[in-house]
Amino acid sequence: MVDEALTAGAAARRLGVAVTTLRTWHQRYGLGPSQHSPGQHRRYTAEDMDRLEVMRRLTARGVTPAEAASWARQGVVPMDAAARSAQNRAAPSAPDRAAPSAQGHAVPSAPDRAAPSAQGHAVPSAQGHAAPSAPDRTVPSAQGRAVPTGAVPTDAQAPRRGGGPTVANARAGPAARGVARAAARLDAASVRDLLEANVADHGVVATWHEVIVPVLVGIGERYAATQRFIEVEHVVSRCVTEVLGAVPRPSPGAPARILLAAADEEQHTLPLEALAAALAEQGVPCRSLGARVPQRALDEAVARTGPTAVVLWSQQRQTAAPGQLRGLLDAPHRPLLVAAAGPGWDRAAMPEGVPVLDSLPEAVAAVTAAADPARHRIDLRWC
Structure with missing residues (x-):
């Protein structure tokens, strides 16, 4: 809860979004500041921030802004299943589609070579094959290892003007975009929540290829472009480890072969x-x-x-x-x-x-x- 009314800048910092995003939510969906004093700018009250938090959480899960705003105006967060259902409707459903890279491009398969992510982990393609590295076209990742640059437009690597730090662009899947936005805010709780929801709905393999891989690739590429996001990389890697480790294991008596x-x-x-x-x-x-x-x-x-x-x-x-x-x-x-x-x-x-x-x-x-x-x-x- 917010104890006092906030300016747009303070509200944006509290939510981890850009001021321009707040303005868009205000102008398009009516989620603006409600406190007004003569001669002063409007300020966001505790109730306003509650609605904006609903908006932020649902858009992070891939719910369309219009639908998220409808829930936010009601002041409630729909059940997780409803949010994930909206996310699923937004995502492509073809089972054999190519998994996008951090910039939305299909990652070519190459059975014997892999491009490491920001942590140096192998990044498989849609089929799970390792993506090829390009020895003559690489830049250092957050850990000093190489990530390929060939498939990524230079302008896609730059921060969006007024939009804050990002690690995945609009062509990535909705779940990956949601994780990327939460990661950029260092919001580990939301990263875990989103990954857990995706594992529950789609399984480990799909979550690895369609969510985790694009985000890790994006972090490595953003580091290469900006020399930033090491802390984002650490948050994501820790959350991935926690979520994968929480997948229920067979009973302790089952023989581990x-x-x-x-x-x-x-x-x-x-x-x-x-x-x-x-x-x-x-x-x-x-x-x-x-x-x-x-x-x-x-x-x-x-x-x-x-x-x-x-x-x-x-x-x-x-x-x-x-x-x-x-x-x-x-x-x-x-x-x-x-x-x-x-x-x-x-x-x-x-x-x-x-x-x-x-x-x-x-x-x-x-x-x-x-x-x-x-x-x-x-x-x-x-x-």
Whole structure:
């Protein structure tokens, strides 16, 4: 609640929107300041701010401004399901559409190379393949790693005049735009709420490709253009980890036949967290060893738990050591599936019998099959 009436500038700062946005909401939808004293500008009362907060929350979820304003004038927030329903109506529904990049462009697939996001995580395309990097056309990301610039118009990287910081443009999906707006305000609660709603409605894989990936790419590209948004990147990454970790896991008594790990010295694990959450949705329990797993620790974990599938993630070339994979193949009780994932792996250096999983859906399918090959009736000899 607001204790005293606010100027337009103060109200905009409180809400995390631009003053021009408040003016638009006032002129188009009647959501303006109501307190007026002779000789002074109108000011926003507590009741005005309550209505504007409803407007902000619903537009962040992809609800059209006109519909959000209708709810705001009533002074109530519709049920989450209603808001998500409006978001779904606004989003394209074709199941095989290309997932937009941060600037709305379809991301081309390239099975053996990936452009890292601002955190250095691999950014898959609509099909889940890694997007190609362009060694001669890159700029540093927020962590000093490279992100491609070729598909992004220069003017799209600049802040909108009067519109404040943004990390996704209007051609991104409504859910991604909502997360991007909340992230730019450092509104972690709203970022989590939006991601949780999207996971509940569409699942982990769709949320990863259509929401998380475009936002991470957008943050990296905005950093490249402005040298800003490191704090935004940290908020989003933390929220993504929390939301993926909150996806319900199978019961504790279920045997975990899957082992996920990052290669020795590899610090980036967000894609592995997405895989673990996607497997959980399928009822497949797994163990995740996290970042920087040395060879000896990985070998001991395999010997101790006897997994049927091991997925080793490498984001960067310098962390992709084929020797770790060979060690798994030479284990006394070799896992049924030993797979590499991530853009760091060199296909030409892969030990025989080790596939490179190019996409999140492909990884889910292969790992699920390895967890219960009799049920899935899939021949894993190609692995």
